[in-house]
Amino acid sequence: AQSVTQLGSHVSVSEGALVLLRCNYSSSVPPYLFWYVQYPNQGLQLLLKYTSAATLVKGINGFEAEFKKSETSFHLTKPSAHMSDAAEYFCAVAESNFGNEKLTFGTGTRLTIIP
């Protein structure tokens, strides 16, 4: 069974500061890993995904994440926070079983940007 743990339900950073959102996963097979962003009353938008290629994945809006198998982690980072980054962020894992890739989501991290 697969699972995702997001450490910190709320993270606050100052505008221009580093953003670090933590995600650890558990999977019985090589995982596919995703970060999604959700703005209030909206659906989810894909930020980036890892599918067993490069371990450092670059996404939209300046975000990137690094897959570390030894640490079973897939933390999301952005060098300089912008006010528009304030949102809910979800990490998700899918076990790469062909034709049966259900996403399991973490509980989310609410990112607040301090002006």
Added chain:
Amino acid sequence: GAVVSQHPSRVICKSGTSVKIECRSLDFQATTMFWYRQFPKKSLMLMATSNEGSKATYEQGVEKDKFLINHASLTLSTLTVTSAHPEDSSFYICSARDSPWDTQYFGPGTRLTVL
């Protein structure tokens, strides 16, 4: 990018009535669609997976007679909440993908309020 729409975005209904929510893939053929439920300040919970032309596969604990899913075409899936009760009030989000190795694209969600 791939676009998924949902209709309606918000619906309020009386207890005991049925509500239908539509999920459409606008610029790709969605062989598989997923229905999620999101409680306030909680993560997404997968309710069911539907493949075009087949019966939906429901997750454990989800009542298939309560949440009817139809995926009759490659661009449309519907979720009908039958005999809705206040505890069914939630944010329902669909996602769609073209192939098993493709990313899931999420709709904007439908907020259901049952009075």
